[in-house]
Amino acid sequence: MSAAPRTKRGEATRAKIIASAQEAFAQYGFHEASIVKITEGAGVAMGTFYLYFPGKLELFREVVFDLNRRLRHAMSRGSAGATNRLDAERGGFRAYFDFLARHPEVYPIIREAWFVAPDALRLHYERIATGYVKALRDASASGEIADVDPEVAAWALMGVGEMLGMRYQAWPDPDRASDAIPDDVFEACMQLVTNALQPVRS
Structure with missing residues (x-):
């Protein structure tokens, strides 16, 4: 400690x-x-x-937790003020990708945590998921989004963000103009999220 x-x-x-x-x-x-x-x-x-x-291990764990705190804070700010859940998703995803653009060190550190400090890795994801699950559960219960399993949906959508960030931001690409998520990729991501969460209107 x-x-x-x-x-x-x-x-x-x-x-x-x-x-x-x-x-x-x-x-x-x-x-x-x-x-x-x-x-x-x-x-x-x-x-x-x-x-x-x-020692160094305790410091590594604290680095993981520090990145996690700042990432969650950025996503919370990004979704603040949204008038509905789909707008909150858009703001949260945008904040997530913007954070990755400013902090490309997230991927190598979180990936290495699997081997160095797996308890810190698990806490990293669980702390993100906890608030996300609650938000999706509340939105589903109110009919604002589809009747989805909030835990499955939260973890699945977290995976969408992480994999797209890895593919389009973290991996080296000599043709990439910046570390920002490409606009067309972001919009395709949002369409996927909307299709997954939008309630079916009879």
């Missing part, structure tokens, strides 16, 4: 270590990203590292 900072300065130092670790883990992988590289990137002494983290 990592130590909670007691001062604003301590919070800033801990945040610098996490940010440096995120970059190092994405670039070098868990095993090659040494604590020396991480502390040098953060501009802190080796001894300072151990004031906040018992």
Whole structure:
């Protein structure tokens, strides 16, 4: 377990270590990203590292949780203000893809978590799914979307976003102009989501 900072300065130092670790883990992988590289990137002494983290594994888990918190916050902001569930889906998916464009390190870190910290990987997905399942359950119960199994729908749609982000944003492509999701891909994704969730009107 990592130590909670007691001062604003301590919070800033801990945040610098996490940010440096995120970059190092994405670039070098868990095993090659040494604590020396991480502390040098953060501009802190080796001894300072151990004031906040018992070791590299605990830091890796915290990097996963930090990415997860920021991703969920971005998606929540993206869907805020939507007047219906389908609009919320559009805002949430847009925020998800925009986050990936700004943070391409998400994929290598989350993928490596399967081998390095599988408990953190599972929590990453479950924390996203928990709120999503509730939102879909409420929308289905009110008739706003189709009568779907909210848990199956949530996990399936999470998979849609993750696979499209991997294919069109994370994988190297010399012909890609930017890391943003292509507009036509985004619209095709939204059509798929709409077809899956839109209620059948008699």
